[in-house]
Each structure stands twice: as C-alpha cells, then as structure tokens.
Amino acid sequence: MDLHTLKIFQTVAKLGSISQAARELQYAQSNITMKIQQLESDLQTTLFYRHNRGTALTTKGSLLLTYAEKIFDLIDETKNVMMDDQTPRGPLIIGSMETTAAVRLPVLFSKYHKDFPEVDLTLKTGSTEQNIQAVLQYELDGAFVAGPINHPDLIQKEVFEEELVLFTDKDHPPISSIKDVQTRTLLVFHKGCAYREKFEQWLLQEKMLPNKIMEFGTLDGIVGCVFAGLGISMLPYSVIAKHIQEGSLRQHSLPNGYGKVKTMFIYRKENYLPTSLLKFIDMLSD
Numbered sequence: 001m002d003l004h005t006l007k008i009f010q011t012v013a014k015l016g017s018i019s020q021a022a023r024e025l026q027y028a029q030s031n032i033t034m035k036i037q038q039l040e041s042d043l044q045t046t047l048f049y050r051h052n053r054g055t056a057l058t059t060k061g062s063l064l065l066t067y068a069e070k071i072f073d074l075i076d077e078t079k080n081v082m083m084d085d086q087t088p089r090g091p092l093i094i095g096s097m098e099t100t101a102a103v104r105l106p107v108l109f110s111k112y113h114k115d116f117p118e119v120d121l122t123l124k125t126g127s128t129e130q131n132i133q134a135v136l137q138y139e140l141d142g143a144f145v146a147g148p149i150n151h152p153d154l155i156q157k158e159v160f161e162e163e164l165v166l167f168t169d170k171d172h173p174p175i176s177s178i179k180d181v182q183t184r185t186l187l188v189f190h191k192g193c194a195y196r197e198k199f200e201q202w203l204l205q206e207k208m209l210p211n212k213i214m215e216f217g218t219l220d221g222i223v224g225c226v227f228a229g230l231g232i233s234m235l236p237y238s239v240i241a242k243h244i245q246e247g248s249l250r251q252h253s254l255p256n257g258y259g260k261v262k263t264m265f266i267y268r269k270e271n272y273l274p275t276s277l278l279k280f281i282d283m284l285s286d
Contacts, residue, residue: 017054088276089118095131095143127192146194147264160263162236185231
C-alpha cells in the first residue's frame with residue numbers, strides 16, 4: 001500500500017464513484033478500478049460495495065478512510081513544520097458565534113491584522129455546534145464558542161463571560177413570571193445556538209412550552225424584529241447594550257443559573273500549531 005494508491009482510494013470514497021474519481025484525478029477509469037482491486041487484494045478485505053449509482057464504503061472501507069485522512073493530515077503537518085520559519089503568515093480561519101463576532105472581535109481582529117499583516121485572516125460565523133464540528137474537521141483553525149466544551153481532541157481557553165438578558169420592545173410591560181414569556185413568540189437563532197439552548201432549558205425547567213418559535217440566521221434580524229414588537233429574545237447584554245441604554249429595547253431579569261455563559265476559544269489538540277494560530281492565542285491573553 002503506497003500513498004498514491006491511498007490517495008486514489010480516498011478520492012473514490014469521498015466522491016462515491018470510480019468514474020468521478022477518474023475525472024477528478026485525470027486517470028483512466030480502468031486504472032482507478034485496478035488500483036482499488038490491488039488495494040483490496042493487499043489488505044485482503046472488501047473496501048467498497050458496487051451498485052448502479054456508484055460505490056459505498058464497507059465497514060473496513062470506512063475504517064481505512066479514517067486512517068487515510070489521518071495519514072494525509074500528518075503529511076501536511078510535517079510539511080508545515082519543515083516550512084515554518086516562525087513568521088506568522090498564510091491562511092488563518094477563525095470561527096465564531098455571530099454575537100461574539102459582532103461585538104467582541106472587531107478590535108481583536110484589527111490589532112491582529114496590524115501586527116501580522118502577512119496572515120490571511122478569515123472569519124466564519126456559525127452556531128457553537130457548527131463551529132465545534134468545523135474545528136474537528138479541519139475546516140477552521142480555531143473558534144469562539146459557548147462553553148465549557150468537553151472533547152478529548154480539543155483544547156479550550158476561556159476568553160469572555162457573557163451576561164444573558166431577556167429583552168423586548170420598549171413598550172412591553174414588565175415580565176413578572178414565566179407565563180409572560182410563554183405567551184410571546186420566541187425569536188431565536190437556528191438549532192445549535194447555545195443561547196437558544198439556554199432559553200429552552202429555562203422553559204423546560206419551568207415545564208413551559210412556547211406558543212411559537214421563529215428562527216433567524218442573523219443577529220440584526222432578531223434585534224430588528226424584537227424592536228418591532230414581533231416577539232421576545234435572550235442574548236448577551238453586550239450585543240444589545242446600546243439599544244437598552246438608548247431606551248429602544250427593554251431589558252428583563254433572568255433567574256439565577258441562566259444569566260451567565262462563558263465564551264471559549266477552542267482549537268485542536270495537536271503537537272504542532274502554526275505560528276499564526278499561536279500568535280492569535282497569545283493575543284487572547286493580552
């Protein structure tokens with residue numbers, strides 16, 4: 001088994017088709033088939049089920065794909081180590097919850113870009129759940145998520161503590177009980193958002209089901225619709241502080257146990273981290 005054959009196997013596994021893999025790798029389809037058959041013979045196992053629509057991995061095939069991805073990741077890591085002269089440069093992709101990106105990150109990113117202009121810094125927003133999976137799948141170098149996070153392959157670093165607040169339009173009467181919340185439409189981010197989960201945990205604890213939930217993909221969408229009187233939401237105070245202080249939104253108290261959420265920066269537990277990421281992590285401690 002050589003790396004060339006392993007790369008062919010990986011391509012077929014990901015595309016689910018020998019013909020598509022042949023086009024991707026610019027090889028004759030017969031050569032791809034021969035290489036896969038040779039690999040199956042060497043390993044004395046069946047790696048693919050063949051069907052009319054292409055191929056599907058067997059149990060052993062799925063296991064080999066896991067090892068193949070680890071091998072190629074290790075090769076990439078080795079190349080990076082050899083080429084790293086300790087000068088931060090190249091791509092650095094950071095994930096974040098949208099609320100954190102809107103309020104906490106502009107100053108941090110501006111300083112980092114000024115100090116390390118050769119780094120191509122990219123920010124991608126998503127829910128905590130999405131960001132965790134993206135870090136584990138090597139799609140992100142690190143991410144800001146709601147924590148704490150317990151995963152054997154991740155390192156976490158606490159960077160902020162957010163105060164959560166319940167907020168409504170400015171003319172909404174005081175919320176004196178959980179029943180006042182139940183009768184309103186809840187405006188929340190999509191599933192996987194830690195703040196939404198906190199909101200739902202509170203309602204579940206009180207044995208309450210909301211009358212209606214509306215999902216949004218943007219922070220501006222939630223805040224704008226609360227301002228218009230469409231419903232009620234729960235987000236970090238830092239996100240809506242300006243609106244509260246201006247009197248355009250109204251803040252309501254939350255019971256103990258639901259008013260605080262830690263924001264963590266997570267990254268993979270690896271022997272080698274690129275200098276660009278190490279400098280970013282160091283900046284979080286400043």
